[in-house]
Amino acid sequence: MPLNQKYRYFYITKARKIVLKLGTKVLLSHEQDIQKEKIYQLVGDIAEFRKKGYEFCIVTSGAVGFGMKTLGIEARPTDIKKIQALASIGQGLLMERWNEIFRRYNIPVGQILLTYDVIENRKRFLYARDCLNALEEYGAIPIINENDSIAVDELKFGDNDMLSALVSNLMEADLLILFTDTDGVFTKNPHKYPDAQRIPFLETISDDIFNLIEDKQSPFSLGGMRSKLKAAKLSAKAGTGVIITNGYSPNLKAILEGEDIGTFIKPESTIVKEKKKWIFFNQKIKGKIFVDEGAEDALCNHLKSLLPGGVIGTEDEFPEGSLVGIFNKERKMIGKGITFYSSEEIERIKGQRTDEIPKDPDKRFYEEIIHRDNMIIFK
Structure with missing residues (x-):
């Protein structure tokens, strides 16, 4: 057995916390009489593996489609x-x-409807995680969807593939399975080219992989293979393994037993702390902080906190406690983090040594604008 297949087998057979994502096209396909038993078989597999100590969560699209x-x-x-x-x-x-x-199968389910502000607000993020844990304690399966009836652009995830990546983080999942209309990622569009080859294992998701994709918009749904790859890339970077596979004939049992089905994306293990995972998954920054070359080197190569002396300036107004992007002089985003100071305060203290900054007796003083523990840096 090749090394990649061995890794895949051992990783998947040890996974115990599983997130399953079923899109509108896949779900509606199982409404046809000829397909109905296949969705029951999927849930039957869930029931069997729960008896072995597995935990499951389902991210579902379909409200608009239904x-x-x-x-x-x-x-x-x-x-x-x-x-x-x-x-x-x-x-x-x-x-x-x-x-x-x-x-x-005598299994209760619990509905959770989310909007993007659950990830912008860490308290809401933790409340959502607590709800997931409580449902598991009650023996219920969480059924999660975006709250499309109230979501507007600034509160939307974009599609439920990205939502499934967030839920994987909330659940601290070992494995995310994205069900789609093909048997995985292929070297070319398998619906058009009979000689298309399935890619069984991806070490990383590079631009070359995205260039292989030809998505066709469905009248019922938003997502496609490109959005699944984006979600898979995000999840893998946060340490969750991902499988992209056929949802029209799902074979969960075979997947969890390590069979070579679909495309497996290898997880990375660069983000460990829960708070840093929250920062990583929050894609919407409130503002920008620009740093000089010395600060860029300290942040990227020496794992330091961001001090006022290395700050050149800010862009956009933001209050203290905001998630902001950290940019170098070339306006390239090198990281992001939670700031102790507002944009107005940063503009006042930028470029100064810590011991030169006047202390406000009515406000707690922080030596750092962003502490290392509240920051992630992009390598």
Whole structure:
């Protein structure tokens, strides 16, 4: 057995916390009579592996799709108000369907609807994680979707592939399985080219891999292979292994037993602390801090905190406690972190030595603008 296959086998067979993501196309395909038993088999596999101590969480799309199907609408609208209304109609139907499927195996399910502010606000992030843990204690399967009925652009994840990456972080999952309409990642579009070859193992997801993808927009859904690769790349960097595989005929049992199915993306292990994982997954910065060459070297090569002396300036207004991007003189983002100071305060103390900064008796003084423990640096 090649070394990559050995690694994949041992990693997957030791994984115990699993996130499954099923998109709208995959889920609606199982509404056809000929396909219905396949979704029951998937849940049957979940039931069997739970008896062995496995934990599962499902990220599901489909609220808008179920709403469209109910009203006989063929093309997804672009008007946000109509999308929200369809999600409102379809979300109850979606959960009704999941309840029906899991009822066969006497497993309760719990609905969690999220918007992006759950990751922007660390307290909400921790509350969501606590809810996941409590559902597990009750023996229920969390069914998670984006709250499309109230989500607007600034509160959206973009698609549920990215949401599944966040949930993997919330759950501290070992493995994320992204179900799609192909058997994994291929050397070319397998729907068009019979000679397309499945790629069984990816060490990393490079630009060359993205260049292989030809996505076709579905009238019911937003995601595609490109969005799955973005989510897989994010999850792998945070230390979660990922499998992209066929959801029309899902074989969870074979996957968890280590069979060569789909494409496995090897996890990295660069981010350990929970708070740093939260910073890593939060993609929306509130502002920018620009640093000089000396500070860039201290941050990137010597694992130092960001001090006022190395700061050149800021961009955009932000309060203390904000997640901000750290940029070098060439305006390249080299990291991000949680700042102890507002943009107004940073502009006042930038370039100064710590012992030169006047102390405000009514405010706690920090030597660092961003402490190393509240920061991640991009290598």
